[in-house]
Amino acid sequence: MTQTDICIAGAGIIGLSLALELHARGLSVIVLDSGAPMQQASTAAAGMLAADDPHNPPEISDLSHLSLTLYPAFLDRVHSLSGVAVPFQTQRTLQSLSDNRAPTLPQELRAKLMIEEDSTALDPDSGFIFLAERSIDPRQLAPALIAAVANTLIQAIYDSPVISTSYGAGSVTVQTPAATIQASHFIDCTGAWAGSSDNDANFRAIPVKGQMLSLALPADLPLRTTLRTEDIYIVPRTLGPAAGRAIVGATVEEAGFDRTVEPAAIESLRQRAISLIPGLAHATIVDSWAGLRPATPDRLPILGRHPTRPHHWLAAGHYRNGILLAPATAKVMSDLILDRTPAISLEAFSASRHTLSLAIGVL
Ligand SMILES: Cc1cc2nc3c(=O)[nH]c(=O)nc-3n(C[C@H](O)[C@H](O)[C@H](O)COP(=O)(O)OP(=O)(O)OC[C@H]3O[C@@H](n4cnc5c(N)ncnc54)[C@H](O)[C@@H]3O)c2cc1C
Numbered sequence: 001m002t003q004t005d006i007c008i009a010g011a012g013i014i015g016l017s018l019a020l021e022l023h024a025r026g027l028s029v030i031v032l033d034s035g036a037p038m039q040q041a042s043t044a045a046a047g048m049l050a051a052d053d054p055h056n057p058p059e060i061s062d063l064s065h066l067s068l069t070l071y072p073a074f075l076d077r078v079h080s081l082s083g084v085a086v087p088f089q090t091q092r093t094l095q096s097l098s099d100n101r102a103p104t105l106p107q108e109l110r111a112k113l114m115i116e117e118d119s120t121a122l123d124p125d126s127g128f129i130f131l132a133e134r135s136i137d138p139r140q141l142a143p144a145l146i147a148a149v150a151n152t153l154i155q156a157i158y159d160s161p162v163i164s165t166s167y168g169a170g171s172v173t174v175q176t177p178a179a180t181i182q183a184s185h186f187i188d189c190t191g192a193w194a195g196s197s198d199n200d201a202n203f204r205a206i207p208v209k210g211q212m213l214s215l216a217l218p219a220d221l222p223l224r225t226t227l228r229t230e231d232i233y234i235v236p237r238t239l240g241p242a243a244g245r246a247i248v249g250a251t252v253e254e255a256g257f258d259r260t261v262e263p264a265a266i267e268s269l270r271q272r273a274i275s276l277i278p279g280l281a282h283a284t285i286v287d288s289w290a291g292l293r294p295a296t297p298d299r300l301p302i303l304g305r306h307p308t309r310p311h312h313w314l315a316a317g318h319y320r321n322g323i324l325l326a327p328a329t330a331k332v333m334s335d336l337i338l339d340r341t342p343a344i345s346l347e348a349f350s351a352s353r354h355t356l357s358l359a360i361g362v363l
Pocket of ligand 1: 034035315
């Protein structure tokens with residue numbers, strides 16, 4: 001039996017960020033994943049750090065802004081451990097304020113999407129505002145984050161699902177097909193799979209499918225600014241291997257664990273993008289994919305102690321904002337586990353909110 005301070009299930013952005021933070025605080029850490037690391041929601045994402053999206057639930061505002069302040073240090077840590085610099089791709093977002101799912105984007109605003117930053121104020125009647133919002137490319141972050149973890153003493157064991165946990169005095173025993181691990185703390189970071197392998201579970205994360213596509217931008221349409229309406233977003237990549245492309249997303253579907261990419265859904269996204277920026281009619285589709293956002297019934301993350309199992313923690317359910325929320329999640333979860341008071345209130349994210357009427361499922 002292997003002994004460790006911390007055993008984390010799930011090597012997506014939440015599990016790996018938390019592993020780095022706990023390791024930096026001096027704890028021994030094992031990370032397990034049922035497959036390869038960073039292959040699920042964390043690389044399906046567009047990578048917007050959308051802390052001020054008016055459609056976000058207000059409860060995540062403090063956590064989102066904490067994460068924004070932590071992002072540069074998070075990327076610096078990844079850089080210093082992996083040798084790979086992950087840049088911010090965009091610096092601002094043109095956000096529609098209209099509830100109309102297909103607002104008209106005036107020609108003069110379309111032109112502004114090709115400028116990274118400018119200081120001209122927008123006509124308040126335009127129905128759009130500029131947000132000082134950045135984005136990253138999660139597919140650029142993934143190899144850097146995996147390498148950063150590999151260059152520490154964290155033990156990362158992939159293709160190794162957690163199949164059960166049991167609880168004794170002062171520790172959790174975690175079982176995989178090939179290993180038994182005894183940990184002082186177990187943390188479920190399995191995203192859309194949180195709680196899903198317990199047949200008696202009344203709580204499970206809800207997978208919410210998102211289909212997306214990537215377009216190669218025509219030379220006369222060098223987008224530099226993210227565009228977001230209530231219905232769709234267009235996120236340009238400006239640096240690295242995907243520079244010159246734009247991500248168009250995304251569908252929001254409750255379809256279980258199905259990740260089928262449907263040509264009709266991709267074409268519908270493409271047409272909606274063209275209706276905002278007609279020049280995208282000349283952009284070719286490079287790729288399309290689907291990922292599973294980890295949701296909870298109230299669409300807020302669960303961050304904290306398991307309500308009934310000792311030494312068992314949950315950091316899951318980040319839904320549409322897990323890329324944004326990863327650095328803050330790593331920090332506040334590490335504070336909780338080390339018995340320190342986090343900088344912000346986590347009351348809205350307590351697992352017990354789902355157990356008032358439900359028994360929560362565990363791995
Ligand atoms: C289409 C789409 C667009 C998005 N866009 C954005 C965006 O622009 N900005 C943003 O902030 N967020 C965005 N998100 C949300 C973001 O991707 C997620 O919130 C985030 O990636 C969740 O990270 P995670 O580590 O919890 O989950 P995941 O990345 O899914 O990782 C969970 C891991 O757990 C593993 N696992 C499952 N079961 C077990 C088990 N029994 N034992 C061990 N391991 C297990 C899985 O293999 C997986 O590797 C988007 C998501 C989608 C799908």
